[in-house]
Amino acid sequence: MIETHLPAIISLNFLAFSVLIPLFGIWKRELCQPLASLGAGISAVFSVYGFIYYLNEIPLRYLFGGWEPPVGIEFVYDGLSAFVIVVINVIAFIVLIHSRQLAVNEFPNKQMAYYSVAMLLMLGFNGMVLTGDLFNLFVFLEIASLSMYALIAIGDRAAPFSAFRYLIIGTAGGTLYLLGVGFLYTVTGTLNIIDMAPMLPEFAGNTAVITAVILMIVGIGTKAALFPMHGWLPDSYTYAASSSSALIAPIGTKVAAYVLIRVMLYLFGIELLDLVVPISYTVGVLACIGILYGSIMAIAQNELKRMLAYSSISQIGYIIMGISLANPFGFIGALLHILNHAVMKACLFMVAANLRHKEGHSDISLFEHSYRRKYPWTMFSFSVAAISMVGLPPLAGFFSKWYLVLGTVEADNWLFLAVILISSLLNAVYFFRVLEKVYMKNPDDEVPVQDHVGENNEVQPSMLYPTMVFAVGLILIGIFNVAIVAMIMNMIPSGF
Amino acid sequence: MREQFESPIVLLGARLLSPYIMLFGIYVIFHGHYSPGGGFQGGALLASSIILIRISGGRIISRLQIREFFTTPLAAIGVIVYFLAGFVAVLYGGYFLDYEALPFPGDLSPAELRYYGILVIEIGIGIAVMAILVMIYDHMARGEDYV
Amino acid sequence: MFDFILGHYAYWLTIILLCIGLYGIMFKKNLVKKTIGLTILQISVVLFWVSIGSKWDATVPVRDPGIPTAEVANYLNPLPHTLMLTAIVVGVATLGVAFALLVATYNRYKTLDEEEILEQIQ
Amino acid sequence: MKYAKILILAAFAGLMIYGSMGLPDRADPDNRMHQERSITDTVVAGSYFIREAYNDANTPNMVTVVLGDYRSIDTFGEQVVVFAAGLICLLILRKFRPV
């Protein structure tokens, strides 16, 4: 019973909780956060269960209303979606636990609606990952996007404005995606991904199909912050409340990248993409520019969250580059980086949130070496995540880069290889800059060390442990990455 | 929103018009099976009739109709109706939203079950859309403010 | 040639509308104007979908007992219409959120001009 | 910046016209989406709706059947979008008085 309904349970559970939270929240405001964590926790448990269940079962197709796919809508629960579902739900669960104190601190009078909308956000993301229908994808995309705009709008003074700009860009992107789906529907007459994929080779070279590809990539790329469409991201992540950015940054762009994988590799397939215009290569080059641009801009930032936002742009570039390589290694690298980057970014944004909570700012130029005494474990988490970001072994970040490098070598693509290597160095520059500030006393500082070092002033356990979980998780993912890679290898789409 | 507008003529016109719009909205919801219309359109019409009173009468009068406080639970009820229509089907062994599995009383054929299933969700949509459009209007009209 | 134009002119005119909407989004500084551009863009896409759903010599997708449903060519394709109902409602929901953000923005900066707001943020 | 925007607009228009050349004639009953079977011999959803909607749900208005039954999860999602919009207005514009 549960196995059959697993996709529906995982996703719709969030909806049930988003309705429950206001009902209980009116009665007792303190119940909102535990309820939200509970909802995310239930989904996380089910998704992990489903992932294990999937390992010895064929892909599950959940038929809504009992209608066979081309007529009705289905949720496709195969290896790829199960993997991404596990990543996003587990991370959302931990981030929501972390957000308790932040919510009390930053928007005490908006908690109820906040958690309700956060649940809707997760519903949208889960639906986007699971659905097997192009139009249904658009609907869930809009649920997720609307919730994302709202969560971003809670925060600093400039937050509503940056959310508004994101809304304009994001809705335009979603509309273009819808237009692309319209082109495809006109040509093929179906909306189901599994149904449509075998039809498309018949229309190879059709200009409408090519336009549809471009429109869909632009539309989803807007959500994924692919290079020319990245403009919304830095402002949004910077001005959003700490808990919002910790929730959105690791998950939002990853899901969009996942949709790109679905569209580019599963729906169209790489031969069709490159038939007339070398679309995959173009996307790869854009990703490269994004990688370099994001890294260079990150170096120039003084605000930690803004730096992390720019770094997100560059890390998304890795994932998309892995997709565009279109060989098994690139695919493994991209998927592994979805996992790794989600964990790393969650950890880093939570560190930024911890600092904001305690210090009231996250301005790098004001960091001082007393932090390592005040927040030893927060800073430990930051170091682990930063070093993993730079890509040093044996932490998780190294291995995704390793597979991407293998992918570029296999594709004989030296430009991409050089970009990966250079951007790793740039990553090192901006992360070691922070580490240096935190771990070393300022040489200009004349105050003796003893007077300067603060007491241990670590954040409370509800914030510290989630951060630590991610830091330890990065080490474990790094050591046991081959188990994950073995799973990913089962998901490699045919045609490679 | 202003507390009250001083224009009896406008208010009178709105009060005369509003019930008919509301009636039409309910008609649209229930007649959606046979003619253009359905939950959304009907819900939007219901919302229009309520908003019409709110615009012409101001806050004090509109309170007599539907209080601002009730729109949120109403919206939740709309969503829950839809959700339950799907969930009950799951409990009775079907897929989510599989109306054939719904336990309507009486001996109904699958097609009739689906007919009533659609009616139920249209009603749910109608309630939710009405409540939410009114809700959006209320929030917008009050601007950024404490409850 | 005439058939081609007759079959495609609606697309081209829709493209003009799409471009007008995109122009509004990109070039207008006023946030309300941007929203208007967004609305035009969305409705134009809806128009595109509805136009591809049309069919010569077919009636609306409501079953008329006098016209047999077994012959598919007799009725318009209901699928695009259904999808566009959804898209319109999604559009209006987006608009609601956009207005909420607009009001919040205006309360903070007392202006709706994008450049003036950006200046104030700096 | 302004020229870049003009360029984007021109590129978009060009892309759309390029794409529209490949679209089949509008309203042509021979279009894929109006056929009974697709080229891979699967059911075409639109035609299935026309043929079977009344038999399946006893409802003459096909759009309602598709909306409420065949693609009901779409409609459900759409309702959630509207619900989300309401909640979001609540979230952005309302502040609850501190306890």
Add this chain to the structure above:
Amino acid sequence: MELTYVPLFAVLVSLVAVVPILLSSHRPNLREFWTILAAVIKFGLVLMLLPSAVRGETVVLDIIEIAPNVPLQLAADPFGVFFAVIASGLWIFTSFYSIGYMRGAGEKKQTRYFASFAVCLSSTIGIAFSGNLLTFVIFYEILTLATYPLVIHKENKEAIAGGREYLAYTLTAGLMLVAAAAMTYYLTGTMDFRPGGVYGGLDISAPMMLAVFMLFLGGVGVKAGIMPIHSWLPTAMVAPTPVSALLHAVAVVKSGVFGIIRVVGYVFGSDAMADYSLNDILMVIAGITIICASLLAFRQDNLKRRLAYSTVGHLSYIVLGAALITPLGMTGGIMHIAAHATMKITLFFCAGAIYVNLHKENISDLNGIAKVMPWTMGAFVIGSMGLAGIPPLNGFVSKWYLAIGSLEGGMLVPVLILVISGLLNVGYFFPIIWRAYFKKGGPELEKYGEASPFMVVPIMVTAILSIVFGLFPDLFFHFFELASAISNAIFNGGT
């Protein structure tokens, strides 16, 4: 006795020791006890592997699969054991010496220092026992990270600048190594180290081969300090002296040259090197480095910087040995790893002792110190003479084999380079000795005596070791036997 898990324990013992070191941060004696305990245990574990290595056996242990079909593999082959014996053996002396130095100089944050040191040694042994390229890369990067806190230990502007430069060079190198490893995996389908190489008999285009080789050279060459990319090494001299000793004699730079020999002998193999004439590139670079570094050493007034340039030169002896691709040349190069390690660590210990005792860093200030610190300066003389290649000392043995090796390969230029460099070595060490022994020191020297025994004893032991190994290269650790067995394995396609 089952040896399978000994390599793992050898790697882990100092890593585990980090925990008690950190926990006992407020009790210096206990902390240093842990350090020395770990050092002794590590050395014992490595020695347990020595007999099997002398027999030519390899202890292989697959720990965990880190990439499909590529395990995290520890393989204690003769070459690895050879390097591990040197590194772990000298760590004991460095530990003792560190205690004396750190207390003498009153340094801050000694806990961090000892902890980093332990991690450093762990990764060095890991490098020595790496069974394949990916394992090598992982330990190589850990070494980079673990050394960074040591380089910036003083936390002044100079140290931070030095640390930045160190990171910039070594991280770039690590990335190049990753790229090179990936290309090797792609081209050959394996990442294992095999005596005789994995590239033999493959049909690969010359530019591709050159690209891979240059990436490898960039990757391991930075730590080996070959010439255009050596400049981090003198800059990193801002670190405390035991760190410099470790960096320049044992861990970091030796990992670099160890890597070069691994690459030349175990990845490319002599055939591939010769076929694509890659060894010429290596030889030219090594020759230029030897000469230029020796010349640059003349210009340095800071004692440690002069020693640093001397190190750059001597590392290239080893590179030269690898580049000759003759069995005897390789033997000489490998021997020089051991020889240079013992001698250079002696010299750095001396420099550190002088700094702690007299607070003098510059050569021009060293007038007459031999009277004050006779033991230290005696050891200094032994070390510098050994580096110059004076016969009874162990520097001579390796140089001799290098010369023979180049003659075996029919090349005269390397011999010439060796001779010139030997003269230059004498040239830049002699002024120091001359000042120390024959110039009259200032009156303030009166109040100083010899350095603390914690420092003098390690100095004397390493100095004596360099004499002993010069006379009996096979004593205790079978260095010569191992070295010739290794080069045999490389050139005759495995044992």
Add this chain to the structure above:
Amino acid sequence: MIWEVELVLFLFLILTAIVALEAKDLLIAVVTLTIFSFTMALMFTAMGGIDVGFTEAVIGAGVTGILFIVALYQTTIKTND
């Protein structure tokens, strides 16, 4: 569907869209946008999408217009472009 009707409606749509974007007074712009929406509803009906047309008439021309007006009431009708 009668293409002559559609053509006229199309021209009217383009006209109203341009006016809605270029009007100096936001109130005029919004009213023009409502006209645009209503013309669009007519267009949908002309193309056979009676349900879409109905929805667009109710939601696009009705509710959207109301929301625009309320938003302008809360903010300002002044604009520079």
